[in-house]
Amino acid sequence: MENVGNKLKKHFPNMIFDEPLGKYSTFQIGGPADFFYKLKNKNELPAIIRFCRTNNIHYFIFGSGSNILFDDRGFRGMVIKIETKEIKVIGTTIVADSGVPVSTLLNESLKHSLTGLERWIGLPGTVGGAVRGNAGCNGLETKDVLLKATIIDTETGRIKEAGSLYFNFSYRDCKLKKTGEIVLDATFKLQKSSKSPADQKKIMQGLNRRRLQKQPFGLTTGSFFKNPSPDKPAGMLIDQAGLKGKTIGKAQISAKHGNFFLNIGGASSKDIIGLAQLARRKVKAKFGIELEEEVQIVGKNKLIKLAKDNAP
Ligand SMILES: Cc1cc2nc3c(=O)[nH]c(=O)nc-3n(C[C@H](O)[C@H](O)[C@H](O)COP(=O)(O)OP(=O)(O)OC[C@H]3O[C@@H](n4cnc5c(N)ncnc54)[C@H](O)[C@@H]3O)c2cc1C
Structure with missing residues (x-):
């Protein structure tokens, strides 16, 4: 055979x-x-x-x-x-393949004098990743701008178009995390801008400067955990649990932002998971709050949940 x-x-x-x-x-x-x-x-x-x-x-x-x-x-x-890269503007909508970087989406909107995405300045990732995680920053989430997406049901192979409501979006969550459906492309609903692209860029640069001041540089995936609630951000809880700057092996909880985990050179996945488990344990002990990871941990043949599987 x-x-x-x-x-x-x-x-x-x-x-x-x-x-x-x-x-x-x-x-x-x-x-x-x-x-x-x-x-x-x-x-x-x-x-x-x-x-x-x-x-x-x-x-x-x-x-x-x-x-x-x-x-x-x-x-x-x-x-x-x-790595699919097709992107087209139709009136005030942009249809982008799931592999299109969010930064390209933003540039395309400016090029066509469209407004609505500016607050995503500095948001890493692709269109597909943004839809699945209902990614967002500066108060703008995917759910606020997504009109519809083409998705594939991986069990039947069926391809369908799904309107925004289908995704059941909530904070860093969407239905696809349960169904395993994959986004092929997404359509974003924007508006005609009354500002010049130069003025739009100025606003974006201001937002980006503020964002970068709060974040550490380095090898990171951004926020490791979801915020349990807006008034209890994970970074603050981890900080108050005394873990800012804590290292395990070559992984470190940033001294600048308690929810940013860093590979400071040669970290293993075990190092990062060790830190994450420590943060979960300490925050649970001190505040009685269970942190849930935002980062997707890919085990040797499937996604792993720290809370459920306890360790990969
Ligand atoms: C410095 C830094 C700052 C960050 N700041 C923010 C922030 O402010 N707000 C925020 O929301 N996130 C933030 N992030 C996290 C990250 O940028 C977002 O989660 C982003 O949307 C992930 O996109 P990606 O293409 O990299 O997804 P990946 O990391 O490649 O994948 C993430 C998950 O999405 C799934 N996925 C990817 N593509 C598809 C698809 N086409 N269809 C279905 N599922 C798919 C993958 O299977 C995986 O489970 C930050 C990350 C970094 C490094």
Whole structure:
């Protein structure tokens, strides 16, 4: 019988084997994926998923890796990086492939004198990642600007268009986290701007400056935990639990922002998870509050929840 590797080479000639994942995550942590595919054309995705399902291959898709912790041991299966890049403006809407970086989306809106996305200045990631996590900053979340998206049901392979309400958005959450559906493209509803692009840029630069003042630089995925409530941000709780600046191995809780975990050079996923467990334990003991991670922890063949699985 033909082995899976040969079949993959035959059906998907650009498949990469034993690809280290660290270089694809902003943490720069992660061992090799057995199979790795850079998806340039969204029409290929149904066939890839069908292949994985038929051959019992675990798969994981991602965008720019700014909200992911890959395991040191890598991934036993296929990791698919979405690099689809089509973007078009239709009237006051922008339709963008899920692989389009949020920064490109913003630039495109300015180029066409559209307003509505400016507050996303400095938000890392792709359109697909933003939809799944209802990402946002400066008071603007994906749910506020998403009109609809094209998604694929990974069980049936069916592709459908879903309006914003379908996603059941809430703080850093959406229905796709349960269903596993994948975003192929998304349509954002904007308005015509009365300001010049230069004035729009000035506002954005101001917002970005303020944002950067609060955040540390370095290898990080931004906020590690969700904020339990607006008046109890995770960073403040971790700070008051005495953990700012705490290190385990080569991982550190930033001394500037308690919810930013940093790889200070050669950290392992174990180091980061050790810190996260410590923060959860200390915050629970001091405040009786269970922190829930915002970062997606990718175990050796599936997503892991710290609270549920306790450790990968
Ligand atoms: C310095 C820094 C600051 C940050 N600040 C913020 C902030 O202010 N607000 C905020 O919300 N986030 C913030 N983040 C986190 C991150 O930028 C967002 O979560 C972003 O939306 C992730 O996008 P991504 O493409 O990198 O997703 P990835 O990290 O690649 O993936 C994240 C999750 O989304 C899933 N996913 C990716 N693409 C798709 C798709 N097409 N369909 C379905 N699921 C998909 C993946 O499977 C994974 O589970 C920050 C990160 C960094 C590094």
